[in-house]
Amino acid sequence: MANSPYQIDHPPIMFPTAPLLAALAAAAATPLAHAANATFFPTLNMTDTSGNLIQAHGGDIIRSSASGSNDTAWYWFGEDKTNETTSGHFQAVNCYKSPDFSSWEFVGPVLSPVSGTNISSDSVVERPKVLYNDLNDEYVMWFHSDSANYGAARVGVATSKTIDGTYSYRGSFKPFGNDSRDMTIYKDPDTQTAYLIYATTNNADFAIASLDSDYYNVNESLYTFSSVYYEAPGVFKINGLFYLLYSPQDGWTPTEDGYFTSSSMAGPWSASTLLAEKGSYAYLTQNAYDITINGTEETLYLYYGDHWSGNELGSSTYSFYPVVYDSQDKSISLHQTGGWTLDAETGIWSDLPFTTITAADSTTPNTTLISCADGCVGVEAANMTSSQTFSFTYSGSAGTKVLGLLYTYNGPKNSFLHVRVTVDGVVASGEALVETSRGTTVQQETGTIATLKDGSEVVLTLLDSNGDEFLIDGVKIYEDPSCG
Template sequence: MGLLSFSSLALTALAISTPLASAANAIFYPKINLTDTENNLIQAHGGAILRSASSDDNNWYWFGEDKTGLTNSGSFIGVNCYRSSNFVSWERVGHVLSPQDGTNISDSKIVERPKVIYNDKNSEYVMWFHGDNSSYGAAQVGVATSQTVDGQYSWKGNFKPFGNDSRDMTVWKDPDDGSAYLIYATNGNADFSIASLDSDYYYPNESLYTFEEKFWEAPGVFKIDGVFYLIFSRQDGWTPTDNFYMTSTSMAGPWSEATLLAPEGSYAYLTQNAYDIVIEGSKQVVYLYYGDHWSGNQLGSSTYAFHPTTHDGETLSLYKTGAWTLDLATGEWSDLPFDSITAADSTTPDTNLVPCEDGCAGGQAANMTSETSFSFTYSGGAGAKVLGIEYVYNGPKNRFLHIGVTLNGAQAEGNALMETTRGTTYAQEAPFPVELADGDEVTLKLLDADGNAFLIDGVKVYEDLR
């Protein structure tokens, strides 16, 4: 059968109906491989995105870890910087912090989660990062500075805040009063602490609050209507975990009980919070979540996911979407429309279909093994598309399967990466860019001969507007 057309999902209070994305709009397909203007994979893991402080510079700057070629090693290659005016075309500036022999930032050391904030007093950009050795025993923070956002950052040194260890961390600047804060995992990763920074943003000034025996990491902050939303995840190595948030009217607390940012078992749609970005549009403010989609055994191939968050005056939620567009000028955003085919309406043989347990459309899913497949006939306009493959894979943590796409019997370039949802039947969505023409026979096949079976609920077909 051909594709069944569906309109985009009903939109929440922050998502309003807009036309298909224009050239001025940002386009997001969460977890898709992102490339720079030279068509190389973007290497900016665990990073941060901010605007230049210069009124003459309209670019966004993306900092992050370069893990080119790395598998499960965190050895320091460099902190990359990219710039873009539209969140679509990212130009690589290059390494703005590079290894220095014989120091705590040599290529045998660890530099992770680089965050950059602007210090108005000194007209200076200040980078903080998690600095460590290969055994993660040093447990320090590091600081570097630059007079320009994309210049070479001068390393000032590594140290333990207040003499205590620090691993996963972030720094955050309050847009209202310019005060800045360090949030970090400490005490053997058991505690989670908040400290204010000095006026230069070089050192922690005062310890404000400590959550004891929590084992949390990946901190980030939004401030909405005078309320601080502290985002974090549980610790589980390079594996996606459920993300949570707490609220307070002061960074010194008291803080509310933890609330899930996305449904339990979705593991924040297979991401971990990296940085949280505020875009002040002319019509509304967007609170943009930027998460890492870690590939724990192939860190250099890890991807990224940008999601809007919704806020109803009290509750903050990560919005589930497979493709969406954002007008950076107005702040208006919406899902991209898609054509959809369910397993029940596909050309997949009935013998491969099983009842689904996750409430999937059509009530059936394709049981994927090395001998079975999911297939459909594409009906629609020719051109670049992104297949949103909806699947459930309940297996061991940090386990990936690879799906190949064949068009009319020929293998398409690339493969889709399916990741386990570890003990849940929460349906995830994996993107796969492909060129399609009307009448194409599309087949999804498992490429891992020894892979565990999983289920495909269906496929969404989006226009590829990147």
């Protein structure tokens, strides 16, 4: 065991698909012997097998076997932000389990508040990441450990002998005596060496350090990006090349995710490259963790991002996007999609089929339509206000559908708008939160579910127009993938 760097403020204590909404997840569930394809609708709220919202923000997803079991499953760790509107109220680090990345079972809280310590209920515990340590046959969790005013600026560590067991808090410390806030840890699958990547020097610098063999402490400072103000780190390793993801700092507001490359975690690192189209702000997400799925037929690089709702953190959602790797120039990019499916066993993925109702083909009054800029699905868009709607008549099979609203909204940061969906005069599944957490002229897509039948009249109403132009130029209609 390495020398402990922790400020122990309490004796260690032992504590005891794409995913769909409840309506879709229940229909798609299959016995473990026949793994289901995972179905992803980025920005939709995700539910567990009991129909409750998944609360696992800022976390990581790893594959492993539980103690005493031969079944390998995916385990998702993350922050419980139930009913939170602001940070600084630690509730738990939750764990969910899935055999196939499709349906997620709530295992329970695996790290809970400890009174009188740096992880008390009025502390900050963010970005929990769990790695398996081969040397000690042990699971090690690192996290951003802080005070409610973000003045403590530490990393915390907890350990468990089982992946889904209770984690014992070992303490919190400052790596090399330096402050640490937004962070991640990464394990090189080839060498088993683990690394801490963290924002330091009052958030100005972005540093990389190796961990000791136990994964309890930092070992060596390897590289520092100076005066860059980056956060939300993540790492892929593709064909021997490291890809270090980051986002510029701007509170809960999504920014332009980018990445660097290097043949060594110690650098030197390349110039930065954007991960998605400029102005898209990584499709209004922030990187949480980057997952490599080594399928039997293909390898998938999977981006897991938080879709933060900065004024109501508990309602924040998650966005999973395939990462496209270009073997010619060795670049990576997010594949923009409103709905896609994955066979996690084979690694094969594809976009879900859909039909599109454009503004020009809708029943929206012509007086509310304006010409579209480049990037529209048609030639016109509905200029939405509190009194001007987007409407269409559905033609197709009856059943549960996912509606993907295609919109642009060049409004201020953290200005959230709501669109109500009514079908034949009845409110569908509540309100689709069009999560425009910053203005963008790049087309975005947000989803909601609705039950439709042939001939249904669908109306989209903007509930909280603020005077800024909000345009809907089309609606994608995805079939329930569990049908047929």
